[in-house]
Amino acid sequence: MQIKINRKIIAITDALLEKNLLEFIREDCDLTGAKNGCGIGACGACTILVNNNPTKACRKFVKDVIDAEILTIEGLENSDGTPHPLQQAFMDAGAIQCGFCTPGMVLTAHAFLLKNPQPTREQIRKAITGNLCRCTGYQQIVDAIEMASKYYSIPTGE
Numbered sequence: 001m002q003i004k005i006n007r008k009i010i011a012i013t014d015a016l017l018e019k020n021l022l023e024f025i026r027e028d029c030d031l032t033g034a035k036n037g038c039g040i041g042a043c044g045a046c047t048i049l050v051n052n053n054p055t056k057a058c059r060k061f062v063k064d065v066i067d068a069e070i071l072t073i074e075g076l077e078n079s080d081g082t083p084h085p086l087q088q089a090f091m092d093a094g095a096i097q098c099g100f101c102t103p104g105m106v107l108t109a110h111a112f113l114l115k116n117p118q119p120t121r122e123q124i125r126k127a128i129t130g131n132l133c134r135c136t137g138y139q140q141i142v143d144a145i146e147m148a149s150k151y152y153s154i155p156t157g158e
């Protein structure tokens with residue numbers, strides 16, 4: 001059994017199957033970008049992409065994602081280690097304050113822009129409703145996603 005995380009194959013033993021997916025990613029894979037905000041599927045801080053679909057890892061088990069392709073925030077950067085254009089846009093737009101919501105917010109936005117490269121601000125707002133931010137008031141987050149959208153209509157080299 002295996003899972004692909006950030007393009008790397010991870011072997012899964014029977015003992016791991018019942019483990020909470022967020023704990024597995026943070027503790028066993030040492031990928032701590034996904035955060036535990038509420039643990040009950042309400043805040044989106046733990047969002048990862050499973051086969052490009054935003055998924056709240058706190059509500060899943062390892063057994064739910066066998067053979068899936070997972071992307072965490074650590075896997076989004078460009079192959080040369082520079083920030084992905086969406087990450088750069090979050091920085092440029094001032095869309096990060098405490099940063100707790102940011103990994104989940106960015107991954108939700110990434111999945112959304114892959115499917116909707118030319119969204120309206122209203123569509124962006126709707127797309128991020130499952131991700132709560134206590135700091136920014138959302139305005140700058142919507143700005144960042146809008147700014148980055150131009151990179152999604154052309155190949156990004158991924």
Ligand code: FES
Nearest residue numbers: 037039041044058
């Ligand atoms: S920690 Fe998973 S939704 Fe809040």
Ligand code: FES
Nearest residue numbers: 097098133134135
């Ligand atoms: S930047 Fe603090 S929760 Fe969003």
